[in-house]
Amino acid sequence: MKFVDEFRDPELIHKTAEEIQRLADPARHYRLMEVCGGHTHAIYRFGLKDILPSNIELIHGPGCPVCVLPMGRIDDGLSIAQNSNVIFTAFGDMMRVPGTHGSPLEHKARGMDVRIVYSPADAIKLAKANPEKHVMFFAIGFETTAPSTALVLQRAKKENLRNFSIFCNHVTIIPAIRAILDSPDMRIDGFIGPGHVSTVIGCRPYEWIAKNERKPIVVSGFEPLDLLQSIVMLLRQLRAGESRVENQYKRVVPWEGNIAALRAMSDVFELRPYFEWRGLGFISQSALRLSEEYAEWDSERLFAIPGIRVTDPKAAQCGEVLKGVLKPAQCKLFGNECTPEHPIGALMVSSEGSCAAYYNYEHRKAALLTSLGASA
Amino acid sequence: VSPKDASASTAPKIRFREPQIEMAHGAGGIASRRLIEGLFVPLLSSGPLQPLGDAAHLRLNGNLIAITTDSFVVKPLRFPGGSIGELAVNGTVNDLAVSGAKAEALVTTFVLEAGLATSVLQAEIEAMASAAAKAGVRIVGGDTKVVEHGKADSMYISTTGIGSPLAGLEINAASVRPGDKILVSGPIGDHGITILLARGELDLEADLFSDTRSLLPFIETISQVAGPSIRWMRDPTRGGVATSLNELARDCGLGIVLREDAIPVRNEVRGACELLGLDPLHIANEGQFLAVVAAESADTILSALQKMTGGEQACLIGEVQEQPAGAVLITTQYGGTRIIDMLVGDPLPRIC
Numbered sequence: 001m002k003f004v005d006e007f008r009d010p011e012l013i014h015k016t017a018e019e020i021q022r023l024a025d026p027a028r029h030y031r032l033m034e035v036c037g038g039h040t041h042a043i044y045r046f047g048l049k050d051i052l053p054s055n056i057e058l059i060h061g062p063g064c065p066v067c068v069l070p071m072g073r074i075d076d077g078l079s080i081a082q083n084s085n086v087i088f089t090a091f092g093d094m095m096r097v098p099g100t101h102g103s104p105l106e107h108k109a110r111g112m113d114v115r116i117v118y119s120p121a122d123a124i125k126l127a128k129a130n131p132e133k134h135v136m137f138f139a140i141g142f143e144t145t146a147p148s149t150a151l152v153l154q155r156a157k158k159e160n161l162r163n164f165s166i167f168c169n170h171v172t173i174i175p176a177i178r179a180i181l182d183s184p185d186m187r188i189d190g191f192i193g194p195g196h197v198s199t200v201i202g203c204r205p206y207e208w209i210a211k212n213e214r215k216p217i218v219v220s221g222f223e224p225l226d227l228l229q230s231i232v233m234l235l236r237q238l239r240a241g242e243s244r245v246e247n248q249y250k251r252v253v254p255w256e257g258n259i260a261a262l263r264a265m266s267d268v269f270e271l272r273p274y275f276e277w278r279g280l281g282f283i284s285q286s287a288l289r290l291s292e293e294y295a296e297w298d299s300e301r302l303f304a305i306p307g308i309r310v311t312d313p314k315a316a317q318c319g320e321v322l323k324g325v326l327k328p329a330q331c332k333l334f335g336n337e338c339t340p341e342h343p344i345g346a347l348m349v350s351s352e353g354s355c356a357a358y359y360n361y362e363h364r365k366a367a368l369l370t371s372l373g374a375s376a
Numbered sequence: 377v378s379p380k381d382a383s384a385s386t387a388p389k390i391r392f393r394e395p396q397i398e399m400a401h402g403a404g405g406i407a408s409r410r411l412i413e414g415l416f417v418p419l420l421s422s423g424p425l426q427p428l429g430d431a432a433h434l435r436l437n438g439n440l441i442a443i444t445t446d447s448f449v450v451k452p453l454r455f456p457g458g459s460i461g462e463l464a465v466n467g468t469v470n471d472l473a474v475s476g477a478k479a480e481a482l483v484t485t486f487v488l489e490a491g492l493a494t495s496v497l498q499a500e501i502e503a504m505a506s507a508a509a510k511a512g513v514r515i516v517g518g519d520t521k522v523v524e525h526g527k528a529d530s531m532y533i534s535t536t537g538i539g540s541p542l543a544g545l546e547i548n549a550a551s552v553r554p555g556d557k558i559l560v561s562g563p564i565g566d567h568g569i570t571i572l573l574a575r576g577e578l579d580l581e582a583d584l585f586s587d588t589r590s591l592l593p594f595i596e597t598i599s600q601v602a603g604p605s606i607r608w609m610r611d612p613t614r615g616g617v618a619t620s621l622n623e624l625a626r627d628c629g630l631g632i633v634l635r636e637d638a639i640p641v642r643n644e645v646r647g648a649c650e651l652l653g654l655d656p657l658h659i660a661n662e663g664q665f666l667a668v669v670a671a672e673s674a675d676t677i678l679s680a681l682q683k684m685t686g687g688e689q690a691c692l693i694g695e696v697q698e699q700p701a702g703a704v705l706i707t708t709q710y711g712g713t714r715i716i717d718m719l720v721g722d723p724l725p726r727i728c
Contacts, residue, residue, distance in 0.1 A: 001643055001646055001647055001650070008709065010710055013710045014710070014711075017710075041653075044714060045714065046710065046712055046714075047707075047708045047710065047711075047712020047713045048710075048712055050711065050713055051710055051711055051712055105398060105399065106396075108399075109397065109398045109399065110396065118577060118578055122577070224710060360717060361714050361715055
């Protein structure tokens with residue numbers, strides 16, 4: 001498969017792994033954060049941890065939009081769809097995320113009109129096909145998915161489509177990275193920068209991380225070779241005592257980002273003064289809402305929203321795990337009260353969440369390998 | 377499922393505590409298993425529990441027979457490479473075949489939605505007749521029910537089949553041993569991805585066809601060349617290869633170790649899975665089977681399969697080891713490993 005197989009070539013991967021081995025100072029422990037949930041997923045899927053030296057620790061960052069969404073927002077969205085005239089639409093990612101009274105899929109099983117769409121444009125199609133209904137799209141995601149929401153809103157406005165609205169939960173990545181860096185217990189040596197987000201925002205917005213915080217950051221692709229090469233680039237910078245923004249994912253990410261997408265976003269969205277992130281708390285100017293000009297397509301303005309706030313249980317240490325202070329298995333709830341089937345904390349919710357990924361792949365593997373050692 | 381003494385306790389142990397049935401309970405993965413083992417088995421089974429296979433083998437008036445049943449609710453009714461009628465025959469024939477039996481007769485039930493065009497129904501009956509002729513099985517009876525418009529999705533078909541055990545075959549997860557080889561009859565994921573694309577919701581197109589077919593000729597052939605070496609078989613339908621092999625790992629208490637680069641997946645299927653964030657190992661098949669065979673006969677069985685039309689791409693994908701006990705481990709081409717779990721719920725595309 002073109003553009004995939006080249007980046008999974010076993011020989012190149014072994015060579016790059018050897019390069020990492022050579023560059024990593026055995027006397028040093030490296031803590032690298034991959035910001036994006038897609039990277040977390042790829043790292044586990046390709047078993048990359050097994051081929052990295054043990055002194056390189058990968059810390060899973062906040063870039064899983066499903067994980068950082070507070071449960072109250074899901075409750076709010078579902079409360080709109082309690083109205084039998086409303087069709088609730090969302091990406092597949094959202095469908096199993098629990099609200100207080102169950103996930104969208106569970107609401108569907110109880111009779112709510114919940115549909116999976118693959119793009120917000122499909123939600124518009126649905127609205128046109130069902131003129132007597134109101135179609136609400138539950139929008140989530142970072143700058144990766146926000147432009148497609150923006151384009152759909154522009155289209156809805158242009159076509160004066162009246163039975164369609166967006167329940168906007170889009171968040172922005174930079175304030176989340178800032179919140180992690182501002183935390184006093186933060187211990188990270190460098191960042192693997194988010195690839196998809198950067199196709200939209202480009203590489204410039206990360207420059208303060210390199211300049212002010214003196215941390216190297218390499219924007220990376222999602223194939224095994226991309227990730228390993230990014231680690232090589234980070235190690236080279238750390239070895240040379242440098243901190244720069246580098247772009248490993250040049251085949252997709254332009255340094256300046258996607259101007260057309262950014263323009264569409266600034267037409268449609270404005271920054272919220274603050275927004276709650278699961279695990280990180282309230283972060284100012286970290287999320288988007290529809291601007292005044294698009295008020296007629298804003299579910300939050302069209303419907304009465306209860307504004308539900310559900311606090312995560314005190315014992316859940318999601319924030320510490322997100323910041324890399326604790327490993328998933330060090331949280332008190334991990335694996336006993338909090339599991340992928342019954343998630344309590346944010347990071348157990350999506351397969352890209354660090355706790356769920358750790359639970360699915362590492363935790364079971366660790367347990368199995370322990371039993372292997374015991375029986376050998 | 378561990379054997380229990382039936383006389384020890386008469387009260388069934390219901391462990392299924394979920395308040396309502398979700399789509400996931402029908403997806404063939406871990407939720408389906410919880411429902412079946414936690415609610416159906418305790419209330420319906422009598423006598424010692426057996427591993428849940430594809431078909432039951434019982435003795436009737438001194439004769440061994442195999443029996444199984446399956447329902448088909450696929451949407452759309454027709455898709456590239458097949459249709460619901462064809463699936464309804466092949467699915468049941470295959471469940472019998474992988475349990476080590478040749479389908480002899482089927483009975484069928486149609487649940488029809490009022491308003492269904494007769495031409496649509498006729499096309500499916502014809503598809504069943506032709507699939508049955510191809511598989512060498514008779515359809516000897518049936519039942520028809522019609523429900524109000526809006527109460528069913530065009531049509532559902534259920535088929536029940538009885539078969540006679542194939543000589544020299546004994547399929548049993550407990551007979552699986554470390555060192556046994558795992559083989560698959562051909563490329564995986566074709567059916568599930570074909571259906572996903574045929575629904576037309578994805579605006580993706582690929583030159584892809586359902587793999588629905590009768591597996592009986594393949595299984596008859598390998599049972600003739602090395603029947604006693606075949607320990608276990610399964611057709612990995614809903615839940616895919618991952619779910620079938622996890623069930624095997626659990627039933628035999630051994631580890632299933634797969635080599636990722638050995639698993640045959642068509643480029644079209646890989647591409648769709650990459651785009652949608654799905655794993656081909658979780659995608660349904662309707663015309664492939666998995667077999668665990670004794671190492672010394674693996675090559676004989678494989679070359680017999682590869683000589684058959686439609687079996688050319690059969691290959692060995694891994695082996696049984698002592699560890700990791702009860703789990704499926706895959707080694708990536710780069711020397712990394714990951715645990716392959718059962719499907720949790722329906723496979724949902726990941727977008728962000």
